[in-house]
Amino acid sequence: MSNADHKFIRVIKGRRPKVVVIGGGTGLPVVVKSLHDQHADVTAVVTVADDGGSSGIIRDYINVVPPGDIRNVLVALSDMPAVQRDIFQYRFNSKDSFFAGHAIGNLIIAALSEMRGGIFEAVQELSDMMQVDGHVYPASNTPLTLHARFKDGSEVAGEAEITAAGKQIDTVSVTRSNDGEQPVAEPEIIQAIMDADVVVLGPGSLFTSILPNLMIHNLGDAVLKTQAEVIYIVNIMTQKGETDNFTDADHVRVLNRHMKENFVDTVLVNIEKVPAGSLDEDKYVEISKPVRSDYQGLRDMGCRVISSDFLELRDGGVFHDGRKVAQEIMNLAFQSHLKKGR
Known part of the structure; x- marks a missing residue:
């Protein structure tokens, strides 16, 4: 750790860096x-527009917010013993027509959502039960439907349908699934964004994991208004049906266009080459090819570019090295804290 980093830590001693992801x-x-392992004060805001897999099936049966992403984030921030986390993550391999493929945690979240009348309160109660260090907030208290308009002018609703359409996406939006109205994020989310040192977008699917959150108007407005440093983690690989042939600058252009201003302050870009043959294309069918770099395009939009080897190869897939990414985020959080004079 550099002397500068030690200085940042002394300035905020007694107060952990506030990071909203x-x-x-x-x-x-x-x-x-x-970030949890590096002692950040983490708030995770999780998309609720997923309509595939176990989450999608549960959503169709009982009309609750899809729980899969929420389940994984709860486990990531949980200080419960490992055996209890493993039970929560256990996925049935029974041949039973209902339980096969479902994770126990998904069923618990769905049940508690019914008991408490909504996903938001259910997740807060479950966070206490699971000894979560930080906060996990569903982006909306009700299920959302994702809508896409394609470059050819056609429109489709539903995350799975959008990806399967195989067309170039122009814009996306979200509505509440139950009544088609505009969703609203809970006040706790808005306050966390306004109080943050840094707000981190990604990594994740640009059109189906990141933008659905920002398209909730009061949440998106908070990201525009916060004094926090806004960081975008550029995906290492493009995604079929979403970002084919995109550069890193193309990703940011889409974000800025949806938000109607250049709001991304810093981008984290992987520069390590993905070795040929390292991707199991049968397992990761949605992955296309490495994202190309356009540093000048990023700078033209006012972005600070932090490029490094963020690559991790495991399980036949191409991922971000979480430890290296978190270190950069922590450094930026310390800098942001000093800049705002807190």
């Missing part, structure tokens, strides 16, 4: 857990 999918718990 917004997103969904497999990348979110990796970053959240690494």
Whole structure:
């Protein structure tokens, strides 16, 4: 750790850096857990527009917010003994027509949501039970439907349908699934964003994991208004049906266009080459190819670029190294805290 980093730590001694991470999918718990391990005060805001897999089936049966991403983030921030976390994550392999493929945690979240009349209060109660160090907030207290308009002018509703359409997405929006009205984020989310040292977007699917959160108007407005440093973790690989042939700057352009201003302050970009043959294409069918760099395009939008080897290869997949990413986020949080004079 550098002398400058020690200086930052002394300035905020007794107060952990406040980091809000917004997103969904497999990348979110990796970053959240690494930030937790580095003693950040983490608030995770999790997308609730997922309509696939176990989460989608449960949502169709009992009309609750899809619990899968929330479950993984709860476990990432939990200080429960490992055996209890493993039970929560256990996925049935029974041939039973209902339980097969479901994670116990998904069923618990769904049950508690019914008991408490909504996902938000259910997750707060479950956070206490699971000894969560930090906060886990569903982006909305009700299930959301994701809508996409494609470049050819056609429109589709539903995350799975949007990805399967195989068309170039122009814009996305969200509505409440039960009545088609505009969703609203809970006040706790808005306050966390306004109080944060840094707000982190990603890593995750641009159109189906990150933007659905920002399209909740009061949540998106808070991201625009906060004094926190807004950080975007650029995906290492493009995603079929969403970001084919995108550069890192293209990702940020889409974010800025949806929010109607250049709001991303810093981008984290992986520069380590992905070795040929390292991706199991049968297992990760949605992954396309490495994201190309356009540093000038990023700078033209006012972004500070932090490029490093953030690559981790495991399980036949291409991922961000959570520890390295969290270290950069922590450094930026310390700097942001000093800049605001807190």
